[in-house]
Amino acid sequence: MTKVAVHIGQPSLIGFFALWHGVGGVKFDADSNELLTWALVKVAQPGDQIIALHILDAATECPASILSLVKTFDYTLAVYEGFCNLKQVDLKLKVCRGPSPKRILVREAKSFETTKLILGTSKTHNPLQSPASVAKFCARKLSNCFSVYAVRNGKVVFQREAIQTNFNQFQDKVPRDKSLVHLVSLPKSIRTDNGNCSYKSGLFSKHKTLEKNYAAYLSGNGSTDNRLSLVPIRTTKDNAVLVRKLPGWSLLRWVFLRKRYHLENSSAKKSVYQWVLKLPSQQSSAVVYPDLKQNCYYRKKNRSSDLDGETSAIVPVGCEAIFPLSACDFPEELQSLLEKSSSSCRLFSYQELLGATSSFMPENMVGRGGSSHVYKGCLPDGKELAVKIVKPTEHAIKEFVQEIEIITSLNHKNLISLFGFCFEQNKLLLVYDFLSRGSLEENLHGNKKDGNAFGWQERYKVAVGLAEALDYLHNSCEQPVIRRDVKSSNVLLSNDFEPQLSDFGLASQVSSSASHMTCMDVAGTFGYLAPEYLMHGKMSDKIDVYAFGIVLLELLTGRKPIDNNCPKGQESLAVWAKPILKDCDSSQLLDPQLGSGCEFHEIERMVLAATLCIRRAPLMRPQISLILKLLQGDQEVANWAEQEVRTSEEVDVSDEELYPTNIESHLNLALLDLEDDSVSASSDEQSLEIEDYLQKRWRRSSSFA
Numbered sequence: 021m022t023k024v025a026v027h028i029g030q031p032s033l034i035g036f037f038a039l040w041h042g043v044g045g046v047k048f049d050a051d052s053n054e055l056l057t058w059a060l061v062k063v064a065q066p067g068d069q070i071i072a073l074h075i076l077d078a079a080t081e082c083p084a085s086i087l088s089l090v091k092t093f094d095y096t097l098a099v100y101e102g103f104c105n106l107k108q109v110d111l112k113l114k115v116c117r118g119p120s121p122k123r124i125l126v127r128e129a130k131s132f133e134t135t136k137l138i139l140g141t142s143k144t145h146n147p148l149q150s151p152a153s154v155a156k157f158c159a160r161k162l163s164n165c166f167s168v169y170a171v172r173n174g175k176v177v178f179q180r181e182a183i184q185t186n187f188n189q190f191q192d193k194v195p196r197d198k199s200l201v202h203l204v205s206l207p208k209s210i211r212t213d214n215g216n217c218s219y220k221s222g223l224f225s226k227h228k229t230l231e232k233n234y235a236a237y238l239s240g241n242g243s244t245d246n247r248l249s250l251v252p253i254r255t256t257k258d259n260a261v262l263v264r265k266l267p268g269w270s271l272l273r274w275v276f277l278r279k280r281y282h283l284e285n286s287s288a289k290k291s292v293y294q295w296v297l298k299l300p301s302q303q304s305s306a307v308v309y310p311d312l313k314q315n316c317y318y319r320k321k322n323r324s325s326d327l328d329g330e331t332s333a334i335v336p337v338g339c340e341a342i343f344p345l346s347a348c349d350f351p352e353e354l355q356s357l358l359e360k361s362s363s364s365c366r367l368f369s370y371q372e373l374l375g376a377t378s379s380f381m382p383e384n385m386v387g388r389g390g391s392s393h394v395y396k397g398c399l400p401d402g403k404e405l406a407v408k409i410v411k412p413t414e415h416a417i418k419e420f421v422q423e424i425e426i427i428t429s430l431n432h433k434n435l436i437s438l439f440g441f442c443f444e445q446n447k448l449l450l451v452y453d454f455l456s457r458g459s460l461e462e463n464l465h466g467n468k469k470d471g472n473a474f475g476w477q478e479r480y481k482v483a484v485g486l487a488e489a490l491d492y493l494h495n496s497c498e499q500p501v502i503r504r505d506v507k508s509s510n511v512l513l514s515n516d517f518e519p520q521l522s523d524f525g526l527a528s529q530v531s532s533s534a535s536h537m538t539c540m541d542v543a544g545t546f547g548y549l550a551p552e553y554l555m556h557g558k559m560s561d562k563i564d565v566y567a568f569g570i571v572l573l574e575l576l577t578g579r580k581p582i583d584n585n586c587p588k589g590q591e592s593l594a595v596w597a598k599p600i601l602k603d604c605d606s607s608q609l610l611d612p613q614l615g616s617g618c619e620f621h622e623i624e625r626m627v628l629a630a631t632l633c634i635r636r637a638p639l640m641r642p643q644i645s646l647i648l649k650l651l652q653g654d655q656e657v658a659n660w661a662e663q664e665v666r667t668s669e670e671v672d673v674s675d676e677e678l679y680p681t682n683i684e685s686h687l688n689l690a691l692l693d694l695e696d697d698s699v700s701a702s703s704d705e706q707s708l709e710i711e712d713y714l715q716k717r718w719r720r721s722s723s724f725a
């Protein structure tokens with residue numbers, strides 16, 4: 021399988037080069053996200069390969085930055101993965117270091133035989149270098165086969181179009197598996213002059229086990245320059261690190277396992293290309309689970325089991341080999357949390373959870389998320405549990421503590437409650453009540469799909485319950501919480517379809533005075549991400565409202581937020597549904613699985629709610645409290661909502677005329693938002709007035725008390 025695109029007349033490779041001098045780590049700030057989104061939406065064509073290059077500042081680089089890089093890339097790739105699949109572009113992120121970013125750009129462009137270069141500069145990291153001046157330099161140094169653009173704030177500020185194409189030349193030279201040219205060469209600090217690797221003490225000093233593994237790796241096989249190549253098709257003289265669109269975990273895993281691969285599979289002579297194709301998918305990359313203790317023990321005796329000789333698939337290797345959590349004392353925060361909530365939340369020992377889950381027997385696994393595996397368990401008294409094993413990552417402990425902190429401070433019937441947790445070295449586990457019907461996603465789109473059991477009444481109950489949970493989080497709990505990752509897989513269903521919002525790993529507690537903030541790490545799930553959050557990292561409670569709107573659409577239509585099996589142009593649920601919502605034609609919208617028993621007024625209200633929630637401009641989206649009232653059948657709010665949808669119709673129509681939607685992606689909504697501040701602003705004001713008016717009415721009217 022090769023991903024090299026052959027599109028006559030179209031670019032096969034696009035180099036997207038943002039100059040970010042990473043200071044104290046690699047960060048994809050709002051500028052970088054904006055530039056990458058711009059390149060993907062405006063320039064990339066199906067089949068293109070995009071290489072996003074980050075230039076690291078060697079002076080400020082530290083081991084932590086290399087490690088945080090993997091995580092940052094994971095986040096970024098996860099956010100863009102859906103869009104890239106949809107648009108059939110292959111996105112790769114690459115990091116280089118060196119004294120002259122301009123020269124690196126030229127060299128990289130030549131080495132990848134890029135046809136288009138898009139340059140931008142992160143204002144945060146590199147305020148001095150203007151993208152236009154760098155682009156001019158590159159244009160001078162590169163032949164006229166290359167198009168060069170400089171982009172600032174979503175606008176092209178320099179443009180040099182290619183005069184002749186290097187397509188043929190490209191086609192001749194590029195190996196068939198060109199798209200898998202991924203280089204992970206060693207950083208300068210660990211190379212000797214002859215290009216071989218040398219271990220420089222202290223490089224990984226904060227990560228002792230990592231250090232040990234690394235040293236072990238170096239001491240073994242490896243006189244080649246590309247020892248750390250993820251796919252060593254090409255050897256470079258540079259000091260580049262490229263992280264491919266693979267599960268981020270695989271990178272570290274690969275880095276540390278490759279030696280063994282060579283030693284133990286050298287006779288197999290499998291190409292690494294083949295090997296990579298056999299890597300487990302992100303979903304199946306069980307890397308670091310403490311539940312595989314027995315396997316670890318077995319592997320100590322027989323190391324070759326780290327890589328399955330037959331399939332070349334990587335089998336789990338035990339947590340310490342991948343990302344060790346440093347041995348640390350029981351965090352004070354957890355201790356005080358336990359004391360505060362001892363009646364509802366208890367500390368489990370790992371042994372106890374091993375017993376409850378039959379040693380995390382594979383048959384007991386009920387689901388997996390991006391950073392966890394979940395097992396069903398049962399205590400001796402018969403209580404059923406869901407035990408979530410959290411992957412140990414660099415920030416795992418912090419996030420683990422934060423999740424416990426947030427979840428134990430909340431109390432609502434539609435929020436999952438934490439039954440307990442386990443914190444032992446390298447083992448982070450969360451213990452919840454077991455919800456027998458699994459997630460809403462499974463009930464709508466997965467193996468628990470059953471049109472008869474999960475009918476209209478049940479779906480409406482889920483919508484109202486979820487709105488109640490969000491209303492509580494935004495407006496009623498002591499410190500407001502932005503949930504950030506509202507999606508159907510995070511909604512669990514009890515036996516009688518009472519929804520419970522789960523997984524507070526990304527939740528953020530916000531001060532009630534801060535109406536919105538900007539965050540650097542855009543995290544969440546593609547298909548549910550509000551445009552302003554995806555594009556600018558603008559975070560407010562309205563991003564939850566947007567995601568809730570997508571869940572409402574899922575409930576109404578039975579469709580997934582992004583479905584690559586849908587006809588072209590209809591893959592994005594939001595983009596597909598918008599014109600139908602505008603026509604108020606619910607018959608086109610409704611899930612065919614929904615038989616009779618649909619209550620017309622409820623459908624109408626849910627359609628209105630979804631229409632308002634997925635509005636592009638955040639301030640045009642009502643507060644969740646208003647949506648809740650609408651779903652609960654408040655006639656006054658329903659009248660307002662109808663009027664609101666009708667009156668804003670024209671704004672939407674003119675927007676679509678201005679910006680054609682043929683890209684048919686969620687991301688183009690983001691761009692509309694970016695380019696259309698004037699429309700948004702005036703609409704925002706209008707919406708504020710209405711909300712203000714209604715708030716006042718509620719205060720006046722006893723029926724709203």
Ligand SMILES: Nc1ncnc2c1ncn2[C@@H]1O[C@H](COP(=O)(O)OP(=O)(O)OP(=O)(O)O)[C@@H](O)[C@H]1O
Binds near residue numbers: 456
């Ligand atoms: N308390 C529970 N009871 C029953 N099943 C559960 C429970 N918690 C989680 N699950 C199952 O495990 C799956 C994974 O849950 P988890 O919260 O870890 O991940 P996610 O939300 O799907 O993904 P991510 O963490 O990437 O957002 C859920 O979709 C659900 O099927």
